[in-house]
Amino acid sequence: MGKNLTSREQDYSKWYNELVVKADLAENSAVRGCMVIKPYGYAIWEKMQAELDRMFKETGHQNAYFPLFVPKSLFEAEEKNAEGFAKECAVVTHYRLKTDEENKGKLIVDPAAKLEEELVVRPTSEAVIWNTYKNWIQSYRDLPILINQWANVVRWEMRTRLFLRTAEFLWQEGHTAHATRQEALAETKQMNDIYAEFVESFMATPVIKGAKTENERFAGAEETYCIEALMQDGKALQAGTSHFLGQNFAKAFDVKFATKEGGLEHVWATSWGVSTRLMGALIMTHSDDKGLVLPPKLAPIQVVIVPIYKNEEQLEQISVVANQLVKDLRANGISVKFDDRDTQKPGWKFAQYELQGVPVRLAIGPKDLEKGTVELARRDTLTKEFVEMNTVVEKVTVLMDEIQEALFTKAKNYRDEHITRVNSFDEFKEVLKKKGGFVSAHWDGTPETENKIKELTKATIRCIPFDREEEQGACVLTGNPSAGRVLFAKAY
Amino acid sequence: MGKNLTSREQDYSKWYNELVVKADLAENSAVRGCMVIKPYGYAIWEKMQAELDRMFKETGHQNAYFPLFVPKSLFEAEEKNAEGFAKECAVVTHYRLKTDEENKGKLIVDPAAKLEEELVVRPTSEAVIWNTYKNWIQSYRDLPILINQWANVVRWEMRTRLFLRTAEFLWQEGHTAHATRQEALAETKQMNDIYAEFVESFMATPVIKGAKTENERFAGAEETYCIEALMQDGKALQAGTSHFLGQNFAKAFDVKFATKEGGLEHVWATSWGVSTRLMGALIMTHSDDKGLVLPPKLAPIQVVIVPIYKNEEQLEQISVVANQLVKDLRANGISVKFDDRDTQKPGWKFAQYELQGVPVRLAIGPKDLEKGTVELARRDTLTKEFVEMNTVVEKVTVLMDEIQEALFTKAKNYRDEHITRVNSFDEFKEVLKKKGGFVSAHWDGTPETENKIKELTKATIRCIPFDREEEQGACVLTGNPSAGRVLFAKAY
Ligand SMILES: [Zn+2]
Ligand SMILES: [Zn+2]
Numbered sequence A, B: 001m002g003k004n005l006t007s008r009e010q011d012y013s014k015w016y017n018e019l020v021v022k023a024d025l026a027e028n029s030a031v032r033g034c035m036v037i038k039p040y041g042y043a044i045w046e047k048m049q050a051e052l053d054r055m056f057k058e059t060g061h062q063n064a065y066f067p068l069f070v071p072k073s074l075f076e077a078e079e080k081n082a083e084g085f086a087k088e089c090a091v092v093t094h095y096r097l098k099t100d101e102e103n104k105g106k107l108i109v110d111p112a113a114k115l116e117e118e119l120v121v122r123p124t125s126e127a128v129i130w131n132t133y134k135n136w137i138q139s140y141r142d143l144p145i146l147i148n149q150w151a152n153v154v155r156w157e158m159r160t161r162l163f164l165r166t167a168e169f170l171w172q173e174g175h176t177a178h179a180t181r182q183e184a185l186a187e188t189k190q191m192n193d194i195y196a197e198f199v200e201s202f203m204a205t206p207v208i209k210g211a212k213t214e215n216e217r218f219a220g221a222e223e224t225y226c227i228e229a230l231m232q233d234g235k236a237l238q239a240g241t242s243h244f245l246g247q248n249f250a251k252a253f254d255v256k257f258a259t260k261e262g263g264l265e266h267v268w269a270t271s272w273g274v275s276t277r278l279m280g281a282l283i284m285t286h287s288d289d290k291g292l293v294l295p296p297k298l299a300p301i302q303v304v305i306v307p308i309y310k311n312e313e314q315l316e317q318i319s320v321v322a323n324q325l326v327k328d329l330r331a332n333g334i335s336v337k338f339d340d341r342d343t344q345k346p347g348w349k350f351a352q353y354e355l356q357g358v359p360v361r362l363a364i365g366p367k368d369l370e371k372g373t374v375e376l377a378r379r380d381t382l383t384k385e386f387v388e389m390n391t392v393v394e395k396v397t398v399l400m401d402e403i404q405e406a407l408f409t410k411a412k413n414y415r416d417e418h419i420t421r422v423n424s425f426d427e428f429k430e431v432l433k434k435k436g437g438f439v440s441a442h443w444d445g446t447p448e449t450e451n452k453i454k455e456l457t458k459a460t461i462r463c464i465p466f467d468r469e470e471e472q473g474a475c476v477l478t479g480n481p482s483a484g485r486v487l488f489a490k491a492y
Helices: A010-022 A040-060 A079-086 A126-136 A182-202 A248-252 A277-286 A312-331 A346-353 A365-371 A389-416 A425-434 A447-457 B012-022 B040-058 B080-086 B126-136 B181-201 B249-254 B277-286 B311-329 B345-355 B366-371 B389-418 B425-434 B447-457
Strands: A025-027 A035-037 A068-070 A091-094 A098-099 A107-109 A114-121 A145-154 A167-179 A208-211 A223-231 A237-244 A257-259 A264-266 A268-275 A301-307 A335-336 A360-364 A375-380 A386-387 A419-421 A438-442 A460-465 A483-491 B027-030 B036-037 B069-070 B091-094 B097-099 B107-109 B114-121 B145-154 B168-176 B208-211 B223-230 B236-246 B256-258 B264-266 B268-276 B303-307 B336-338 B360-364 B373-378 B385-386 B419-421 B439-441 B460-465 B485-490
Touching: A010 A025, A010 A277, A035 A040, A040 A079, A040 A167, A040 A182, A040 A277, A068 A126, A079 A248, A079 B097, A079 B447, A091 B303, A098 B080, A126 A145, A126 A167, A126 A248, A126 A268, A145 B145, A167 B419, A182 A208, A182 A237, A182 A268, A223 A389, A223 A460, A223 A483, A223 B208, A237 A248, A237 A277, A248 A268, A268 A277, A268 B126, A301 A312, A301 A346, A312 A335, A312 A360, A312 A365, A312 A389, A346 A360, A360 A365, A360 B027, A365 A375, A375 A389, A375 B107, A386 A389, A389 A419, A389 B027, A425 A438, A425 A447, A447 A460, B012 B027, B012 B277, B040 B168, B040 B181, B040 B277, B069 B126, B080 B126, B080 B249, B091 B439, B126 B145, B126 B168, B126 B249, B126 B268, B168 B181, B168 B303, B181 B208, B181 B223, B181 B236, B181 B268, B208 B439, B223 B389, B223 B485, B236 B249, B236 B277, B268 B277, B277 B389, B303 B345, B311 B336, B311 B360, B311 B366, B311 B389, B345 B360, B360 B366, B360 B389, B366 B373, B366 B419, B373 B389, B389 B419, B425 B439, B425 B447, B425 B485, B447 B460
Parallel strands: A301 A335, A301 A360, A419 A438, B303 B336, B303 B360, B419 B439
Antiparallel strands: A025 A035, A068 A114, A091 A114, A091 B091, A098 A107, A145 A167, A167 A268, A208 A223, A208 A460, A223 A237, A237 A268, A257 A264, A360 A375, A375 A386, A438 A483, A460 A483, B027 B036, B069 B114, B091 B114, B097 B107, B145 B168, B168 B268, B208 B223, B208 B460, B223 B236, B236 B268, B256 B264, B360 B373, B373 B385, B439 B485, B460 B485
16 A cells, blocks of 8 residues: 555655655656656646636736846846856857767767857846846836746756756746836735735645745845745745845846836836745645645546446446546536546555545445445545435535645644744754744844854744734844844755 | 838738737847747737647647756767757756856856766757656556647757747647557647647638658658648748657667567657747738737737727726626627726727737727717728627627638638649749749659759748649659659748
């Protein structure tokens, strides 16, 4: 059973890696740090994309597409951004291969085809986009620009993990341009809220909204808002970020607009993104030792029907009932698979769908036909019950919301239990070591203290929560005055 | 009017370039040969994607994602494929930038961060995918694999044109694996048929289905099927291709499967793709000197309502009626925009929506309110009429199909009139020169003759039509025997 998944207790990290591969979500490729997203994993990502895309469009954003490559001279224009990403850039230097004269059948880079200017494979697109916006923006009438892009980006990471940290990943990046600071800040906030809404409502993953400290901000941003989730092993995961870029990119690319009043001002910017990293968050929030557990709203298959039969005649009888169920469930907007393959046994199928996190499994055998029942198994609770055939459609329909909610509640309880207020550094270290989760502590507001704590404990400040109480206190490390608690954690 | 578009007669190529930019579809970027797809252009592409994606899924295909980079050693494994693309490969050689010590604030490629093995930016993904399939396929039970990928690819072209030929473009690439030659051939055919159905039904662009000659085949394919469209300037455009790859990639990557009968055989493959090039075909099939003409099925805005008013009070009265229209039209599944911006005059708006190809424009002024009418303008015919307010929703709904059909019929008539049968090479040259379009002629079946004709006339064999008549004849150039006519044309 469970296809021999390592248990979480045994080795959480190994459990995760095995689960991702065995549940057919993704696997490593022949390219260092780059993954293959397999059809089942990609189907979940597509569902995420569809919901996010809808939310972006409902708030007035449009999609567009900008080049994969950034000429080095554009890349370096916004200095902080360039500095932040320079160390992880894949660089295209040549545009042709040629036959190796010494080894026919092999190819070598053609030295005659060296680019005059190197091209950076985008690690993020602010530079190439703001260089474009320059030509789109003359007057206040051209603002705001509210654009999103679905794309692949490359950041050369030395240590990679499927979905969580890969050299190439898929994401969306919003890039907006505004006439005022206030409007740009409101957009930054709005998009962070949209991320929170998506992650909580669809991924059933509770998040804390807050601002990053200067240390943890996006390179080139004046403010980074974020949503922070907590994984089952007590480590935090940054699920999405929204950046207020001030006028930094407008200044770097000289983007000014004529105001209504006849002035000329630099444009205000935001950018915001979520990536295939969300897949990692989804997996680690809900799954168990038997495999993936998926919230119904993101499950590619919400219900699977498995026939249990000894001969062709039985299968035929079961199929009549099953096909009707498929029809009725689909009419209720539920995605169903009737797995009548004869190449695999029911037990194999049970384990497979458990491993792949299908929320509800219905099994129908000859006895069920006699009694007019169906065996219904819930993936999240691993409970089973017999349900009257004529109530199963209603039951399953209601269950979709129930499971979605149950997963959220369970994750939220775990998360809430793992926010610990501490008032001394000893306590701080002990909580981190023994319990994990978020540690809510006073901090004196300096990058030096933050760095020191990171050095000593590997914990970073995940965010300054938006909803924190005003509370005068003493920094957990230095004892210096603090205006309120921040959340520390070890993080992915 | 028409925002000063160069006319097609004056300079077709210039007309196209201006139209693409002025209608807000795309523009050149700072990166040589790479385009920015602007929101309006991208919205059309999204509609294309949605329909194609639906058609792929209805025929059992699933989406997945494979790496952007192909290690050189994988890239060169299938020799013909590698040869075919080697000359246009962007190559990543380094993975880090560093500060230029002689010029602070500038970055240089860090020579210490040279990759051991260069990475090719995918020009197509057969190599990286078949290297993956190798691990997915052991037995006949693992077949078929029916996967599609939506992705960006890079082919370093020296002469580029927006949508038609760009260094980076967006596309989908299907990659399937089969147990038998026959099944792979059937898949190749099916996908070519799906492309034809999409291009004809949604883009309203008639196509001819056929096979490519050996010269024009995809590098590494045993057979390339294609759909060929005809543009208004008499040049052909290859709108989609579907390749039967035989066992070439299976052999290059050593992908074998255990047959039902206990044998071990190489897997059969297909690949098929359409790209943002379709945008070029769409634009050039229908548009006119006033700008873009869009078939309703792909128009991001199908109906625009423009209010004509002198004061705030009039606008308010018109808005009541317009908002009701918006509601009623949306209820019929029609996408409508009510453009009540006061920053632009009606004349400006008329020209803008004409330029952007919105199929139907409704104008409402104070007199219309009195009379209970609306002025309805059709983009394709440029005709106007007054319509009773209480019939306008029905009228517009019916018009959507009517316009879609009218565009197809018009394009098909033009295309059919531009297939000319010739029996001598003098005729061949004269038709190409004076009339353009497809030239249907006998050919002796040799690459040499095909090359010679290309050299002399710039025309290539677009395809050997599937539905050609059996007809013995003499090659138009050599007089050697021919088993049937093929279609020649100058092409994009
Ligand atoms: Zn400036
Ligand atoms: Zn072999």
